[in-house]
Amino acid sequence: MGVNVAVRTVQSSHEMLAAQELLAHMFPHHPGAALDSDRAVRYRALYPDQADMMAVAVTEAGEAVGIALASQECTGARVILRGLGVHPSVRGHGVASRLLALVEQGAIRRHAPGVTLGSVDDAVGFYLRMGYKAVLLVQFVAADASAEEAVTAALAGPLAGYACLRRSYNGIPQLFVQVGTVDMDFMRRVEQEVPSVSVGWVTGKDF
Numbered sequence: 001m002g003v004n005v006a007v008r009t010v011q012s013s014h015e016m017l018a019a020q021e022l023l024a025h026m027f028p029h030h031p032g033a034a035l036d037s038d039r040a041v042r043y044r045a046l047y048p049d050q051a052d053m054m055a056v057a058v059t060e061a062g063e064a065v066g067i068a069l070a071s072q073e074c075t076g077a078r079v080i081l082r083g084l085g086v087h088p089s090v091r092g093h094g095v096a097s098r099l100l101a102l103v104e105q106g107a108i109r110r111h112a113p114g115v116t117l118g119s120v121d122d123a124v125g126f127y128l129r130m131g132y133k134a135v136l137l138v139q140f141v142a143a144d145a146s147a148e149e150a151v152t153a154a155l156a157g158p159l160a161g162y163a164c165l166r167r168s169y170n171g172i173p174q175l176f177v178q179v180g181t182v183d184m185d186f187m188r189r190v191e192q193e194v195p196s197v198s199v200g201w202v203t204g205k206d207f
């Protein structure tokens, strides 16, 4: 049975806060996943021209039951999906795919080359179903010589034979590992065998 939920862009700061609260409940241990109230309102003020990439799902009673929040830092950049969540009571009815489609329409309208996001492990399958491709992000913890040793150990160890793109974030090395399939065992092996790393999936779609 379907659910009667409207999916549209966020229309007020109040609605933005309600939707953000939903995200905060879903990710209580993930402070970066949801913005606090002040930041949420500022976020909308910061990107007034990007309201078309802030999507909300609302019931007939006006309750926010889903949100997808994306932004583009500058013209020509990829759109980053910063948060997506659907209330458990309406999951499995295509709400998230409609939210994501709205964000993608906004991204295409602004000629972004694609959409990227860091996914929680449990949701990677959803993005794959939506046509996204996944890479494994191996984020090293320190910027010092020990990180270089860890990079070398990773490339000679569990990542041997994989195409890896090296980048850095605030001077700290990162490896984006090209994988054919999303393999959680492989991810855990990298986590266990390489010291001081955080490992997760980054998914994206190119237009």
Ligand SMILES: CC(C)(COP(=O)(O)OP(=O)(O)OC[C@H]1O[C@@H](n2cnc3c(N)ncnc32)[C@H](O)[C@@H]1OP(=O)(O)O)[C@@H](O)C(=O)NCCC(=O)NCCS
Residues within 6 Å of the ligand: 026, 083, 084, 085, 086, 087, 090, 091, 092, 093, 094, 095, 096, 097, 098, 118, 119, 120, 122, 123, 124, 125, 126, 129, 130
């Ligand atoms: C992941 C989530 C957003 C999916 O929302 P949803 O509204 O239930 O998703 P949809 O109904 O639009 O699903 C669309 C398709 O993806 C599939 N799908 C949904 N969640 C999936 C998952 N976790 N893994 C694999 N496939 C999934 C559905 O089966 C459906 O497939 P179908 O078209 O073959 O029927 C929702 O479960 C959620 O909010 N989870 C907690 C928060 C979260 O993980 N957010 C993502 C952060 S990166």
